[in-house]
Amino acid sequence: MQIDLIIFQSAIVLSLLVFLFPIKLKYYAIMLPILAIMTVTSFWALGVIFSHQEKVTSLSFNISEQVFSFWSLIPQLFIDQITALFILMINVVSLGAFVYSHGYLKRYLGVKSPLGMSMHYFSLFLLYLCMLLLTMLKDGFMFLFIWELMSLSSFVLVAFHGEKAKIMKIAINYLVQMHIGFLFLLAGFLIANKQTGIWGFDALPYYFSSNNNFPLFLVFFIGFSIKAGLIPFHTWLPHAHPAAPAYVSGMMSGVMIKMGIYGILRVLTHVQYQLYEIGLTMAIISMITILFSISMAVFQRDIKKLLAYSSIENIGIICLGISLSILGKAFHINALAVLGLTGAIFHVLNHSLYKSMLFMLSGNIEKITETRNINELGGLAKKMPYTAAFFLIGSLALCALPPLNGFVSEFLIYKGIFKAIASGNFFVSIVSILAIIVMAISGGICVYALTKAFGLSFLGTSRKTYPQPLHEPPRTMLFPAFLNTFLMLGLGLAPVVLLPEISHALSAFKYMPLDKEVFETQMTVFEKFGLLSFILVTILFIVLGIRYWQQKKVKVSYGPTWGCGYSAGDAKHQYTSTSYAAPLKHIVSPLLKETNTFQLYKEEEIFPGERKFSTETKDRLEEYSILRPIHFLLQKIPKIGLAQTGRIQHYLIYPLAFLILIALLTAFNFI
């Protein structure tokens, strides 16, 4: 018997029992099936990675064709190298998120209704399951069904605080945008089906071999990039992430938006021609995405919104890597083709680790201080040292600084680009240098955004009195940080462990001939790279050791901060989020819409009362791409409704007019 399949199936069935358990046990009731599925799929994925063989499995194992069974709805599951990496990534991030949810949801146990909690837990399970299944499915119909289920379950998760009208609005906005993306995917599969008669990804190789590749790719690309959050389809992301509970944003940003990337990769595995157009389009969109979103991130006050914009930037970097690899292939520069794609896939894994961790740590801040506004935070590091230290490590990884994992993947992309430049092709060199400028500027501005997020919220003096004394959150809420930091350091110091697996994964790409030579030189580079990271850490510990020894010998005292002789300064003298971002504002002002609200003093006001000043920066692209069109539609649609008067007499005139029109047109031989 196939014990793994039995566990997999029974876990799915058992998860429904969550509705029956008492509210305090619901967490454990959902945790059990999740852990079971996690174990089974991890074994599958590890098996594929170590054996280098694709695994094909079917959930309906007692195959008797006549008997209809529920499981035969789900067709075969395919696990290849890319899928295996994605499965491991989903499992790691989700494990962290589930453990984290225990601490986070504690205070809602008495507030929320049992049904609401069950729905939440079940949606969490469903989101996890859907993401897993999506990576393993090839059948188009089932893929769309699960894709839809994933959107719905994440909608329920985002709407956890749905009793607030604002959050419900955000959740519905998310749902609507997901459905627009769904329509594009449906259209893509339909087009392929019409030509080939096959449903699903299997149709793509036949379609692409005999038709123009670019239009169909574009349809899929738009559909998937709405999920991934590429500009201009990013508008749901900066709203939905802050609205959701921390671990849900961690899962959404860590793995769910990567499903969009996964979809793009899956389509790309079959693409054969027109690589040049495809690569260039993707490159331009991703460069705009990177620059725009990272500059927007600097101006956010909400720490989760800042992280959300940074997620968009990282999706941009991933897409840039993919697009450069396609261009590399189109111009026969193997180094760029291999390194760009390796870097992109590595970045997917890296980003899922640090971004989910950062989102959950910002949830810690929210739980303890009950605010996410950087302008109100400050001085958390002294009372929450673990949260602060992990947030610092996460920020360093996010800024792609050595010796952490984020740098490895960006380094791969950089290295591919410089190799391409050295090859001397005019067109590739121009695109490459643009990519390098974009990545260099975005790296610098990412430091800007993250020093702001970390420095202003964790360091300095607190700008507000908090509702409860600061303390570390429960241990379950630090677990994902421990887990992810361990993996991040491992991947940063020893990237050679994962690189061969990713290179094997590249073999799934039809257009990508696996270049052994590029790969081998890359391995020697990364051996040195890892060693250098080790040396950095060693030197750091030696210096810190000397410092520790020196500090014990000399007199160390504490005093007020240097204030030019002025010692009455207080927390208000510190830089705030808004003032910290001010220098950049002059440079990127066309992208921003800043609204200041302040009531001016009137002439007759002799003793002016208290005044409030508030400033808000908005995403101008969102305004142009979403808000204005919707406003326009809301204005115009009622005019179409003029005909709909509600009077039966009018409604009788319409068919009459129609008949007369037909008669006239026939009489004059128009139809």
Add this chain to the structure above:
Amino acid sequence: MLAFFLVLICAFLYPGTIDKTKAILSGRKGPKIYQFIFDAWRLLKKGSVYSNSSSFVFQISASVNFACVLTAFLLIPFAGEPSFFSFDGDFVFMLYLLGLGRFILVVAALDVSSGFEGMGANREVLYNALLEPAFFLLMGTLCIFTGHTNFHDIFLSIYENEHIASVIVVITISILILFMFLLIENSRIPTDDPNTHLELTMVHEVMVLDHSGFDLGLIKLTSAFKFAVFGSLICNLVIPGHLALYYKIPLFMVFQFMLAISIGVFESFKPRNKMARNPQYIISISAIAAVLYIVIIIIKSNVV
């Protein structure tokens, strides 16, 4: 191996040479060239005063910054002699190492909850975000010019091009860009002035107002080391790699010395920019680098 120690020796003499040049040009006698070593040693032995609002980040900041620059030393070749580590894309690693040091120094500045240091911090990150493309553009130019993607091979093969005119153009403009890059990266005139007396007009120096004792010593050492890192890159461009070792070592020292003097001369005669003009000035370096890049790419790929 050799490179590491040569760069280290230069590093200790850089600040003294610059100060001496500036002193002589302004009619003073000035301290001895090696005075910096005593100053740094004195600071390293001293006790420290920490701000009440500082946390563990402040404590580790100077050490991390120092460790980063010291590791960057391992990547610097010396005129054809290999460095400790040489791999494709090592210049990316070097720049990001310096980025790590900067990140930690910036958050340490925010840790002391002082308005001055916050101001320095955001200026520093903005300037460096604008500055980074210049370095990558320059390295891109050198990559396309030589066909290699690491420091060692680039510097070894830069003189092997048949167009001697283009070699001269590339090297001259590269030196110009690196020189301007060095001044901004090390927070010198014209974007910043370490000797100013007003905290409001400082950028880098205002960030380290609250570091004292051992940490301040490390910061002084770090900034001297950074001079040596970029100074060595310039010297590597100038010295052909195929010369014999007994020519190269004196040449290297002489060029480093001349570079330090020219920084001193430059600082003596150039006023600092208005603060609002700085971003424009920094972007202009990238613009020069971009022009050089496009010229070289047109020459190399024979499109015209």
